[in-house]
Amino acid sequence: xxxVEQSLFLSVREGDSSVINxxxxxxxxxxxxxxxxxxxxxxxxLTYIFSNMDMKQDQRLTVLLNKKDKHLSLRIADTQTxxxxxxxCAESISTGRRALTFGSxxxxxxxx
Amino acid sequence: xxxxxxxxSHQVTQMGQEVILRCVPISxxxxxxxxxxxxxxxxxxxxxxxxNEISEKSEIFDDQFSVERPDGSNFTLKIRSTKLExxxxxxxxxSGSGTQNEKLFFGSGTQLSVL
Numbered sequence: 001x002x003x004v005e006q007s008l009f010l011s012v013r014e015g016d017s018s019v020i021n022x023x024x025x026x027x028x029x030x031x032x033x034x035x036x037x038x039x040x041x042x043x044x045x046l047t048y049i050f051s052n053m054d055m056k057q058d059q060r061l062t063v064l065l066n067k068k069d070k071h072l073s074l075r076i077a078d079t080q081t082x083x084x085x086x087x088x089c090a091e092s093i094s095t096g097r098r099a100l101t102f103g104s105x106x107x108x109x110x111x112x
Numbered sequence: 113x114x115x116x117x118x119x120x121s122h123q124v125t126q127m128g129q130e131v132i133l134r135c136v137p138i139s140x141x142x143x144x145x146x147x148x149x150x151x152x153x154x155x156x157x158x159x160x161x162x163x164n165e166i167s168e169k170s171e172i173f174d175d176q177f178s179v180e181r182p183d184g185s186n187f188t189l190k191i192r193s194t195k196l197e198x199x200x201x202x203x204x205x206x207s208g209s210g211t212q213n214e215k216l217f218f219g220s221g222t223q224l225s226v227l
Contacts, residue, residue: 004154031214042116042203042220043155050214088155098143098207098216099168102155 002026005068006089008105013111018076020106022089025070029091032056032065033100034074037086046087076108115137116219117175118204121209123171124225126195131191144187145205145216146179155203161187194226 003025012018020098024032033048049056049063049072056063064074076083087104116135125131137144146158159169161179171176178190187206191198207214 005211029215033216035218040220042118043205043218044215045215090155092214098145098160098214099157099170100155100216101157104154 002029002091002093002099003090003099004089004103006087006106008104009107009109011109011111012079012083016079016106018074018079018083018110020074020076020087020089020108022072022074022103023070024072024089024091024101026091026093026101027067027070028093029070032063032072033088033090033092033094034061034063035088035090037087037088037105043088068085079108079110080092081110081112084108116204116206116217118219118222119204120222121220122223124223124227127196127226128193131194131224132193133191133204133224135189135219136185137188137204138208139185140208140215141217142209143167143207144179144181146189146208147203147205147218148200149221149226150197150200156185158189160218178203189204191224193214194224199224200227201204 020061034046035043055094060077088105089103117132144161149155160167176192184206196197205216205218206218
């Protein structure tokens with residue numbers, strides 16, 4: 001079955017880059033997502049990448065996908081204290097199917 | 113910006129009682145979902161709904177659960193006879209059609225506590 005794994009915690013200093021990593025098991029993943037959850041809030045879609053892409057950039061966010069290693073990363077440039085949150089990686093395994101499989105989430109702590 | 117709205121934000125119920133969790137998806141979206149997150153565990157898929165019927169459901173979504181779109185704006189999750197292990201944060205999500213189908217937008221969740 002599908003499984004998505006993430007490290008639990010990352011601490012960085014304000015202004016540094018953050019890199020949050022994710023691995024997944026199902027090679028038939030079609031879309032991979034990054035969601036952000038702030039305390040008391042829902043899951044905010046940050047970005048997503050289609051599996052035929054290697055990289056996607058959106059302002060301060062860069063997503064890298066290594067299909068061979070089944071590895072996904074999210075890089076946040078110039079990390080700010082407002083970026084402190086839990087970041088979830090998720091995958092869907094076929095077009096038309098939206099049963100996302102989520103990782104456990106990585107708590108990003110940004111030190112001033 | 114349009115958003116998915118869930119009510120109530122917190123619901124406390126006694127074991128064995130029925131609960132209905134309510135969601136208002138984004139207005140032009142056609143696909144609707146329920147997910148849940150038990151404290152300390154991963155977010156899990158429950159069910160997806162399209163064209164007034166369930167399109168997919170997980171093993172969690174047993175006969176105790178049902179979904180309904182009673183009118184043009186609401187999407188509900190009913191748990192018929194709640195158990196202690198149903199305590200979780202329940203998230204509603206919706207997505208559009210065509211190229212927007214892949215983007216799932218989530219609500220803020222309903223924290224369900226079963227006592």
